[in-house]
Amino acid sequence: MTSQNTSMPASQNAAPQWSRFPFPETLIRYSVLLGVLVFLAWSVHFLNLDLQRLLGAFPRLGAILADRYFPPELSFVLDHRFLNSVLNTIQMSILGGAMGVLLAIPLAWFASYNVTLHRWLVYPFGRLSIMGCRAIHETIWTILFVTIIGFGMFAGVLALTMFCIGFAGKLFSDEIEAIDMKPVEALRSTGAGPLQVFVYGVLPQVKIAFVGISIYTWDVAFRAATVVGFFGGGGMGWYLQRATYELQSTRVAAILLTIIALVSISEVVSGWLRQRLAGERLA
Amino acid sequence: MAVLEVRDLRVRYNNTGPEILRGIDFSVEGSDFCAVIGPSGAGKSTLIRCINRLVEPSGGSITLFGEEVLALNARDLRRMRRRIGMIFQEFNLVNRMSVMDNVLSGRLGYTGSFRSLFRLFPRHDIEKALEILARVGLSDHVNKRADALSGGQRQRVGIARALMQQPDLLLLDEPTSALDPKISRDVMSLIRDLAREFDVPVLCNIHDVQLATEFCNRIIGLQDGIKKFDGPTETMKKSDMELIYAMEVL
């Protein structure tokens, strides 16, 4: 770039030298950076992206929202069938969240390297199950369960359960791996079995964190529950799908506004609960 | 002629709050190593920070190098600040940057935004930085991250950064109170030697009276925002001390 890039003159060899660009590290750093840039440029080319369209996307979205989606058809939202589906969505999220959390606790135990039952058998099993649940998106879970057990909320609940296992399981096992190992060692030294160690040594340390994570899981599950119906999993997503495919844009707008409002409320509720919990933790 | 003249300096942090400084007058001469002592809460830190307007005074006047500091606009204030080196109690280094970058950041006032974006400091600045780092004894730590150093070493980085500015005035804000006694003494004597070498006046806020009397040739005593003593170190008597620290004795 500038004069600094070149090495200092030989006459200054005696004085301590310093360069912003030390030889091998700089080369490696900039090569990695270059590699990433090339990948990005290639992606743009490969996906045939039109930057003009990209830049125009947000104004167009705004124009379309103002043009076709306005005014939202609020009377549809107030219809008792839709309100019932909202209630169903909430119930699905509670049930899916609860089942997911209950299943996630043992899996998180298996998947925590420090307290797992067996490091070569049970640990990979726990890790892989949690990762598998996380890897597959909730919408794909929904479609899979719909093909197995048919349309309806049961499929949605199962999909949410899988999603929550992945979501809560990872957070749970991170929490367990960060515990203080001294009480665990003390229990082990008294001859306690693995289950006793988990219940008396691990759970008390992570109990409050787990409750916080569970509340957060429900919050996220509720967001997911708003769309599982889109793929046949029951709840308000089904109305969204029908309105979308029938091109009833003002109705879609009304449903979207409802979703945003409900998610905001759920976020406030879960934030408030977690804050109270944090207060309890300090007290 | 005095380098720094402070007249009737007043500070309050919000409009209704109590006054932290209640009319301070003093001046600093070209060869002074001047200590500001006083109990905690007397307003020492506030006084130091008023000089380069890190704290905005609510009244009075500060004349530095013949210019009225309080009347400067943002651009001229930055020009003024780059002539004032400052060394902080907790070193105020950017922990995640290397020692070299921390020292070079002393030249930011002279470096344009574009050059600083790529951290392209001129060659003579880099040479100067290496020289100063050698002078403060950190030649072996040039490429380490600032948070990898010990307290004394970090304060030396802070000193090097202040010297990089080629300052016409050094402000020290409790430079030793985060260090242990032995290292405090080393750091103070390093600062004294460097101040003589670079021929720069020093205004130093310090709570350790022992250190103040040992290294400084002038002492200003503050108590509760009011100046209680001002004179050469030799003239300070035990009664003056009791006056300054009256609150703590009680």
Add this chain to the structure above:
Amino acid sequence: MAMTDRMASENSDRGILSSAGASTYFERRRSARIRSALIWSAAALLLFWCLHVTVIADTDWERIGGRFGVLGSIGRFLLLDLSLLPHLIIPAIETMMMATLGTLLGCVLALPVAWFGARNVTPSLYFFYPVGRFLMVLSRSVHEIIWAILFVGAVGLGALPGILAVAVRSVGFISKITAEAIENIDPKPVEAIRSVGGNQFQVMYFGILPQIMPVVLGTIIFEWDINIRRAAVMGLVGAGGLGLVFFRQMAMFNYGGVTMVLLAILMLIIIGEIVSHFARKAVT
């Protein structure tokens, strides 16, 4: 068994403690137990109500048990369709690209949102701050599928709406964490840069940026990891990648192919996890 153990230990406690202390102890313990019993039974009732409405009353049990049987339905997924393998490579690459470009675009969009939504640097506490906070909530409360539908409507089919949906969905989390990092910076280095005469830009670049960089980069890597699984479903609503293959296999009732797609997604996630593991090590 456990119950009798506990009672035995309580009995022995009673012997040790003085009688007055023990009685208040047991009273307190009893009221705490009653409280927790009430809470638990309320929770159980709530769950049962949910279970009844969503599962027991809503499901067509005959269909499940009758003609196919759950095991039979699952079994159809286990016959892998290996012939699909060559057709998965390009969609997998596309999915990875969508996730990466989406994350990058999300970072760019998150920059102003974080700036507006951080209390200590926002240009205006009464206008831009609420706007920033609202954008954060909006981005996260609308599901990526819905964003994708909206963008498919705006820019047509293809990878672009998927990238945009992934990007917009990432903005909320990245900008929220960034704004929090900015709000929690250590003011001391900032003061130092101001005192050497640095201008506004230099204060941000040398005082604030080095402090928030590790948090922000870690968050971006985390979000990229999540965005891979998001990008993998964008095809369901017309945005290309593995989701489209999944959708087609499903429409053809080729369940072995569906499983292949799922395995491909799993592979991508594992690659993402490995890359992000090393990337996270590099930034801290």
